[in-house]
Amino acid sequence: MSGWLRPLWQGIDATLRRALPGRCGFCLAPAEPERPWCQACFEALPWNLPACPSCAEPQPPGSLAGRRCGHCLTRPPTFVRARAPLRYEDEVVRLVQRFKFHGSPRAGNVLLELLELGLSSEALAWPEALIPVPLHPRRARERGFDQADWLARRLAARHGLQLSQAERRQHTRSQRGLDRAERFRNLRGGFEVRGPLPPRVALLDDVMTTGATLDALAQACLAAGAREVEAWAVARTPLPVA
Numbered sequence: 001m002s003g004w005l006r007p008l009w010q011g012i013d014a015t016l017r018r019a020l021p022g023r024c025g026f027c028l029a030p031a032e033p034e035r036p037w038c039q040a041c042f043e044a045l046p047w048n049l050p051a052c053p054s055c056a057e058p059q060p061p062g063s064l065a066g067r068r069c070g071h072c073l074t075r076p077p078t079f080v081r082a083r084a085p086l087r088y089e090d091e092v093v094r095l096v097q098r099f100k101f102h103g104s105p106r107a108g109n110v111l112l113e114l115l116e117l118g119l120s121s122e123a124l125a126w127p128e129a130l131i132p133v134p135l136h137p138r139r140a141r142e143r144g145f146d147q148a149d150w151l152a153r154r155l156a157a158r159h160g161l162q163l164s165q166a167e168r169r170q171h172t173r174s175q176r177g178l179d180r181a182e183r184f185r186n187l188r189g190g191f192e193v194r195g196p197l198p199p200r201v202a203l204l205d206d207v208m209t210t211g212a213t214l215d216a217l218a219q220a221c222l223a224a225g226a227r228e229v230e231a232w233a234v235a236r237t238p239l240p241v242a
Contacts, residue, residue, distance in 0.1 A: 025110040026091055036110045045114075046087040048236055055211045056082035056236045077211055078218035079203070079229040084236035085118020088207050092235050096206055103145045111206065112154055115234045127230065128198035130161045131221065133205040133213055134191070136168040151234070152204045164201070166193045166217055191217045195224030208233035 024031045024038040031038055050059045052069035055077050059069065086092050099107035116124070132152035135143070156163040169192050201221050203214050214231040221229050 025095070025106060036106075036113060041091070044091070046089045046092055046238075048084055048087045051084070051236065053081055056084040056208060056231070056233070057211075058087050058236055058238045060239070077231070078215050078222065079231040082208065082211065082214070082231040082233070082236075083119060083123060084208050084233040086114060086235040088209075088235040088237045096235065100145075100147045100206060101143075108147070108150055111234050112151055115151070115155070115232070116158070119232070123230075124159050124161075126200055127161060127202035128200045129164045129226075130156050130202050130204060131164045131166050131193070131217070133203060133217060134166050134168055147206045148204055151206065155204065161202075162198070164193070164197065166191050166220060168192075191220040193217075193220045193224040195226075197221055197224045197226040199227040200230075201226040201228070202230045202232050205231075205233045207235050207237065209237045 022031050023029065024041055025036045026041040027038060029038045029040070032042070035042075048056060048058055050061075050063045050065050051057060052059060052072055053066055054068045054072040057069050057071065059067075088096065095107050095110060098104040099111055130152055132146070132148035134149070135146050152163060155161065169190055203217050203221070205214060208214060208231065211231065214233075218229040218231065
């Protein structure tokens with residue numbers, strides 16, 4: 001989004017919050033108490049079940065819970081497990097796009113609460129440090145908004161987590177349009193983390209597609225002293241239609 005349009009959208013967002021208190025962030029119907037959604041919209045969300053426990057890739061209906069996907073059996077990810085409570089489809093796509101490309105704090109707050117709800121208290125207590133997937137400074141300037149950092153700062157503050165930072169070593173080409181193998185090659189060695197890191201680290205992004213970005217960042221975390229790394233995202237892209 002053009003820089004001059006962002007303040008306009010943020011102003012509209014603030015106006016909606018003041019004019020429509022207690023309204024669902026999806027349909028504007030009355031929301032559940034202390035929640036930014038109504039029950040009907042919440043139940044209709046594309047929850048990521050079943051999913052691979054290693055990379056959170058959505059699995060076909062009827063798949064056995066807890067079974068790793070074929071990709072993780074042949075090439076296990078660097079991170080020990082992934083957590084992504086939603087599938088990136090339907091209303092979740094529209095919500096993420098409002099947040100990511102229009103800088104909507106209303107959409108961001110809904111995504112943050114959905115992420116918190118999808119993470120158990122044990123999961124939230126596990127990491128000793130939380131690291132958002134960084135944008136390259138050039139891309140951050142172009143977009144004017146770093147969605148993973150926005151989410152991570154608020155999640156860390158709410159749950160008393162140490163917030164650490166990573167850097168991109170180079171301005172890699174966009175991941176859009178690349179197949180799975182190309183995505184992993186494109187990001188190999190693409191991150192740097194200044195250690196030492198504590199033993200347990202969680203990485204955070206808004207959307208996880210193939211896991212290539214989070215895998216590359218996990219490698220950098222291990223090089224910086226972490227012993228185990230988890231990958232967290234609000235949503236995971238569904239399996240491609242055959």
